[in-house]
Structure formats: C-alpha cells, structure tokens
Amino acid sequence: MEVKEAIYKRQSIRGFLSKSVDNELIIEILKAAIQAPSACNIQPWEFIVIKGKAKENLVKALLSAYKKEKRPSRTQASMPEKYKNRMKQLFEAIKTFAEKTPNFDIWQGSLSFYNAPVVIIVAKHKEIAYLRLLDIGLAIQNLMLMAQNLGLSTCPIGLTLRYEDIIKETLSLPDTLELVLTIALGYPDNSLYINKFRATKIDLKECVHWIE
Ligand SMILES: Cc1cc2nc3c(=O)[nH]c(=O)nc-3n(C[C@H](O)[C@H](O)[C@H](O)COP(=O)(O)O)c2cc1C
Numbered sequence: 001m002e003v004k005e006a007i008y009k010r011q012s013i014r015g016f017l018s019k020s021v022d023n024e025l026i027i028e029i030l031k032a033a034i035q036a037p038s039a040c041n042i043q044p045w046e047f048i049v050i051k052g053k054a055k056e057n058l059v060k061a062l063l064s065a066y067k068k069e070k071r072p073s074r075t076q077a078s079m080p081e082k083y084k085n086r087m088k089q090l091f092e093a094i095k096t097f098a099e100k101t102p103n104f105d106i107w108q109g110s111l112s113f114y115n116a117p118v119v120i121i122v123a124k125h126k127e128i129a130y131l132r133l134l135d136i137g138l139a140i141q142n143l144m145l146m147a148q149n150l151g152l153s154t155c156p157i158g159l160t161l162r163y164e165d166i167i168k169e170t171l172s173l174p175d176t177l178e179l180v181l182t183i184a185l186g187y188p189d190n191s192l193y194i195n196k197f198r199a200t201k202i203d204l205k206e207c208v209h210w211i212e
Pocket residue numbers: 010011012013014090106110155156157158159160181198199
C-alpha cells in the first residue's frame with residue numbers, strides 16, 4: 001500500500017471483529033513505530049501489548065471503575081472557541097451514527113477498546129519531559145499507518161487515561177511509567193454502522209498560514 005493510501009484510508013474504528021491478530025503482525029507494526037524520528041534519538045517510547053485474559057481483566061477493571069465514577073477529562077480544561085467548536089461538531093456528528101448502532105456507547109466502548117483483540121499502551125518514563133510527547137506522537141502515527149497497511153485498523157483511545165491508576169494497578173505497571181495513549185488494534189467490523197462514520201477535516205486555509 002502506498003503511504004498516501006494508508007494516510008487517507010486510516011480512520012478511527014469503533015468496533016472490531018473478535019478475529020485474533022498474529023504476533024508477527026504486531027511486531028511489524030511496532031517496528032514501524034520505532035522507525036520514527038526523535039530528538040537526539042532518545043526514542044522515549046515504551047509499548048505494552050495487552051491481549052487475551054490480561055485484556056479481558058483490564059476491560060473488566062475499567063468498566064467497573066467507570067460504573068463507580070465517570071471521571072472528568074484532565075486535558076480539555078480551556079481552549080480557544082474555534083477548537084471547542086470542532087469538538088462539539090465531532091460529538092454531534094458521531095451521535096447520529098452511534099444511535100443507529102445497537103448497544104453503542106462511546107464511554108463504555110472506549111473503556112472496552114471497542115472489543116479489539118489487541119491493546120497497545122503507549123507510555124514514557126515519568127522523567128522524560130512533556131515536550132517529548134511530540135516524538136511519541138510521531139511513533140504512534142507510524143504504528144497506525146503500518147496497521148492500516150497490513151489490513152488492520154486502530155482507534156487511539158485517550159479516555160482510558162482518566163483511569164490511569166486502574167490500568168497501572170491491574171497490569172502491575174511500575175510507578176516510573178506515565179501512560180500517554182492506549183490504542184485498540186484489530187480487524188474492523190465493517191457491518192457496524194458506527195464504522196461508516198468519517199470525521200470531517202478542516203479546510204487547509206483554516207490552519208495553514210502563508211507568509212510570502
Ligand atoms: C489522543 C487521542 C485520543 C483519542 N481518544 C479517543 C477516545 O477516547 N475514544 C474514541 O472513540 N476516540 C478517540 N480518539 C479518536 C478521535 O476521536 C479521532 O481521531 C478524531 O475524531 C478524528 O477521526 P479519525 O481518527 O477517524 O481521522 C482519540 C484520538 C486521539 C489522537
């Protein structure tokens with residue numbers, strides 16, 4: 001698959017088949033992730049691959065924590081109106097698709113990784129500076145594009161980070177790790193209406209500023 005095709009075909013998928021993903025494919029995807037550039041070649045990323053019983057236990061723990069407490073976002077405190085509007089637009093647009101998909105709920109869906117058979121937790125050492133999230137983001141995009149190239153789909157899931165303590169406790173992760181993002185990985189269930197949803201992208205002129 002051409003890079004261009006992978007870039008334009010990738011989209012967040014919110015419903016997966018139970019079909020398992022071969023470890024060789026996961027390894028190929030992670031090898032692509034770590035090809036990303038990073039400042040001074042620090043390569044500040046850590047990946048934790050969760051499958052099988054460990055994934056089931058994690059989902060159980062997350063859903064049970066959610067039922068006790070719907071935790072607020074830690075990152076959307078304040079932002080200029082134009083960005084807030086894009087977020088509103090996304091939620092309005094996705095609502096129609098969600099309503100037409102039986103048993104779909106974005107909160108519980110996110111916390112159960114939309115039933116994906118594989119979850120990749122992306123993390124960094126807590127002493128790695130916040131700015132290095134930039135490098136980790138580059139690796140995550142490589143990961144998602146390679147998955148697309150291999151016929152797999154992904155959904156980056158940040159909502160889970162509200163329950164970082166539960167994830168760390170359930171998986172016995174060390175205190176030195178700071179979670180950056182969780183990624184659902186698997187084969188898309190194309191029969192689900194929610195997977196027909198396409199997020200709109202802004203017009204270039206809204207974000208590109210030419211100075212000549
Ligand atoms: C950092 C990050 C966190 C995200 N968290 C969630 C999430 O918790 N649940 C979810 O359904 N989608 C989540 N998404 C997916 C976004 O909603 C999606 O990327 C955006 O709407 C654009 O759509 P696209 O990925 O199909 O291009 C997240 C994406 C990113 C990059």
